[in-house]
Amino acid sequence: MRSDRVRLLQTLPHGCGYYRGRTAQNLVLDPSAADLPELYAAALGRGFRRAGGHVYIPHCPGCHACVPCRIPVGTFAPDRSQRRCLARNADLELIPAAPGFTPERHGLYARYLHGRHRGGGMDDASDEDFTRFLTAPWSPTLFLELRKDGRLLGVAVTDVCSTGVSAVYTFFDPEESARGLGTYAVLRQIQFARERGLPHVYLGFWIERHPKMDYKRRFRPLEVLRGGNWETL
Incomplete structure (x- = not known):
């Protein structure tokens, strides 16, 4: 996935869905990218996942529990x-x-x-x-x-x-x-x-x-x- 083809956005900290009391953040492919369907196929191989219209991967400081x-x-x-x-x-x-x-x-x-x-x-x-x-x-x-x-x-x-x-x-x-x-x-x-x-x-x-x-x-x-x-x- 070439960095000049799509922007990666970082979410604000939010509550972790897996561990109570922890804070999580995600990296998200730019949802406005025109070639998002093609990028999505490649992104799966890089560990990304889809939820709704967002293609994301956890990017939590100090925690690497989520393994694709x-x-x-x-x-x-x-x-x-x-x-x-x-x-x-x-x-x-x-x-x-x-x-x-x-x-x-x-x-x-x-x-x-x-x-x-x-x-x-x-x-x-x-x-x-x-x-x-x-x-x-x-x-x-x-x-x-x-x-x-x-x-x-x-x-x-x-x-x-x-x-x-x-x-x-x-x-x-x-x-x-x-x-x-x-x-x-x-x-x-x-x-x-x-x-x-x-x-x-x-x-x-x-x-x-x-x-x-x-x-x-x-x-x-x-x-x-x-x-x-x-x-x-």
Whole structure:
């Protein structure tokens, strides 16, 4: 990514979303850049991530807990637990759909936040909040819907780029927790990428020993970005 092609902006300090009491900052690609869709594909390989219309990477003074990670599709092999998860959800249909708000999706999203992330600051997400957080006019996004006999059980918000797919966000029916739909969504995104000849599934940031982020190490091999180089964890 050439510095003369895009500006990097630094956010003001804000509360860390992962550790209470810590302050965080991000570097953000200039959201007004005309070639942001092309830059985004390259930025994934540099550890950036999308939230809404912003492509960012943590840049926190004195803290390097957030480590970009990705799954190399060609060498990934599910372990025994993941194979059981695939079998347990063999009755689900995956439907690639256009992104955006629908009452059905928003209802599922609201139930997920209330059931899994209560008190996280997003409990009462409005229609506009849903659209602003999960989509952007320029982003190459699909909503991979997981359905059982037509009933929507989960949505994996997935950006599809030339460098791979980015698992932006997944939400699912909290009453179906026994299915392991979070794990299943990642496994299906790996399959989705493999079928399209895409080399990587980007999982955002891995945080060692964090109760909500350390699960990513279970997808092996997992590559992490350290010192500007991708290496196997």
